[in-house]
Amino acid sequence: MGRAPCCEKIGLKKGSWSEEEDQILVSYIQQHGHPKRAGLLRCGKSCRLRWINYLRPDIKRGSFSKEEEDTIIHLHEMLGNRWSVIAAKLPGRTDNKIKNVWHTYLKKRTECHQATINVSKKRSMKPKCDSTAPSLEESDVSQCRHNSLDKKQTVSSIQPSSSESSLIIDSVANLVSEAGHEEFNQEMFLDDGFWLETLSGEEDIMESKSLTSISSVDLPTTSLTCFKNIDARNPSIGCNTDDMCLWYDLFTHDTLPELPDF
DNA sequence: AAGAGAATCAACCGCGTCACC
DNA sequence: GGGTGACGCGGTTGATTCTCT
Numbered sequence: 273m274g275r276a277p278c279c280e281k282i283g284l285k286k287g288s289w290s291e292e293e294d295q296i297l298v299s300y301i302q303q304h305g306h307p308k309r310a311g312l313l314r315c316g317k318s319c320r321l322r323w324i325n326y327l328r329p330d331i332k333r334g335s336f337s338k339e340e341e342d343t344i345i346h347l348h349e350m351l352g353n354r355w356s357v358i359a360a361k362l363p364g365r366t367d368n369k370i371k372n373v374w375h376t377y378l379k380k381r382t383e384c385h386q387a388t389i390n391v392s393k394k395r396s397m398k399p400k401c402d403s404t405a406p407s408l409e410e411s412d413v414s415q416c417r418h419n420s421l422d423k424k425q426t427v428s429s430i431q432p433s434s435s436e437s438s439l440i441i442d443s444v445a446n447l448v449s450e451a452g453h454e455e456f457n458q459e460m461f462l463d464d465g466f467w468l469e470t471l472s473g474e475e476d477i478m479e480s481k482s483l484t485s486i487s488s489v490d491l492p493t494t495s496l497t498c499f500k501n502i503d504a505r506n507p508s509i510g511c512n513t514d515d516m517c518l519w520y521d522l523f524t525h526d527t528l529p530e531l532p533d534f
Numbered sequence: 535a536a537g538a539g540a541a542t543c544a545a546c547c548g549c550g551t552c553a554c555c
Numbered sequence: 556g557g558g559t560g561a562c563g564c565g566g567t568t569g570a571t572t573c574t575c576t
Contacts, residue, residue: 536576537575537576538574538575538576539573539574539575539576540572540573540574540575541571541572541573541574542570542571542572542573543569543570543571543572544568544569544570544571545567545568545569545570546566546567546568546569547565547566547567547568548564548565548566548567549563549564549565549566550562550563550564551561551562551563551564552560552561552562552563553559553560553561553562554558554559554560554561555557555558555559555560
């Protein structure tokens with residue numbers, strides 16, 4: 273059995289926070305610099321969570337931009353459910369919020385996108401398909417589209433423009449090709465271009481949408497050296513630790529690197 | 535207008551890790 | 556080296572809000 277929940281130890285309060293509690297916590301943090309008990313009937317863990325996920329002054333409110341959503345999707349493709357790492361690349365967004373957004377609709381969005389790709393692949397592979405009965409995949413896709421497009425979502429907020437996507441792919445493909453990396457396939461272009469944009473020492477991806485900025489960044493010669501311009505504002509995420517290099521390496525290679533014997 | 539179901543999001547839980555004694 | 560507590564993370568829950576019928 274695991275450890276008993278910390279809030280049950282001494283009858284500490286649980287549940288939603290009141291405005292008064294928020295004010296007490298904020299003023300405590302302003303004085304002491306860390307979100308601990310703050311004299312509240314809350315465990316330190318709860319105080320910390322409240323501060324990180326809600327009270328911090330740099331937290332961005334409101335819905336996610338398309339760029340932020342794309343960033344989350346791309347990072348999730350490569351890193352999986354490492355929400356804290358993903359959150360570190362989205363200033364003002366918490367891991368909790370990103371996790372919620374992912375499970376709310378980004379997951380469906382990517383699944384729909386994948387389903388569409390699968391259907392188009394099957395179509396191209398099997399041109400003589402039965403035209404009388406709709407395939408299971410097609411009905412899945414249409415259902416999926418229906419689910420994603422209804423309710424609050426607008427079409428433009430869900431699906432990236434195909435012309436925009438292909439422009440990005442083509443542009444990055446040209447750059448890599450010029451640099452002598454013809455062996456890269458198109459999927460790798462997407463990922464590498466993303467990493468260049470996201471992890472370069474320049475400003476945030478949200479502020480550096482222009483593709484011309486990519487050309488000013490050194491292209492990777494190997495997967496391990498591509499992080500030389502890593503985000504200097506957040507060294508814990510960057511190449512200063514070996515973590516991101518390791519993850520990048522893991523997710524951009526088909527096989528695991530050889531690990532040293534222990 | 536009201537009820538049902540879906541979507542959203544804050545908060546909690548459980549576990550692994552680390553630091554300190 | 557072992558015990559303990561705090562911290563940080565990802566998974567999950569449940570209350571609230573929204574939308575549809």
